[in-house]
Amino acid sequence: MGLWKNDDDTREGKYPILLRRDGTVVEHPYFAILARDPCAPAALRAYAEKAEEIGLPADFVDDVRKLSFEYEAYRKQAGDGDPGAPRHRKDDPNIIAWARSLNTLSA
Numbered sequence: 423m424g425l426w427k428n429d430d431d432t433r434e435g436k437y438p439i440l441l442r443r444d445g446t447v448v449e450h451p452y453f454a455i456l457a458r459d460p461c462a463p464a465a466l467r468a469y470a471e472k473a474e475e476i477g478l479p480a481d482f483v484d485d486v487r488k489l490s491f492e493y494e495a496y497r498k499q500a501g502d503g504d505p506g507a508p509r510h511r512k513d514d515p516n517i518i519a520w521a522r523s524l525n526t527l528s529a
Contacts, residue, residue, distance in 0.1 A: 438521035458503030466490035
């Protein structure tokens with residue numbers, strides 16, 4: 423099983439809609455990294471390293487590094503997720519229709 427966006431039935435991805443705090447939909451591609459994902463802490467640390475390398479604010483870099491440890495602690499308490507698992511939830515057709523109408527990630 424690869425990324426859901428590469429499957430004809432799930433072109434919108436596993437998480438088809440990302441909303442900002444003001445309710446607007448993010449229009450550009452994104453990749454969700456969830457705390458139960460065993461790869462998440464390493465991904466966040468790599469992100470922090472790159473952020474530091476390109477000169478993003480030190481507080482931001484530190485917060486991303488701290489988040490990697492928070493994700494580790496959460497995963498130890500909640501258990502490992504399975505990011506490569508096949509589909510196991512029933513899609514809500516209204517959500518999928520909404521995501522497809524936005525046409526932000528299906529290209």
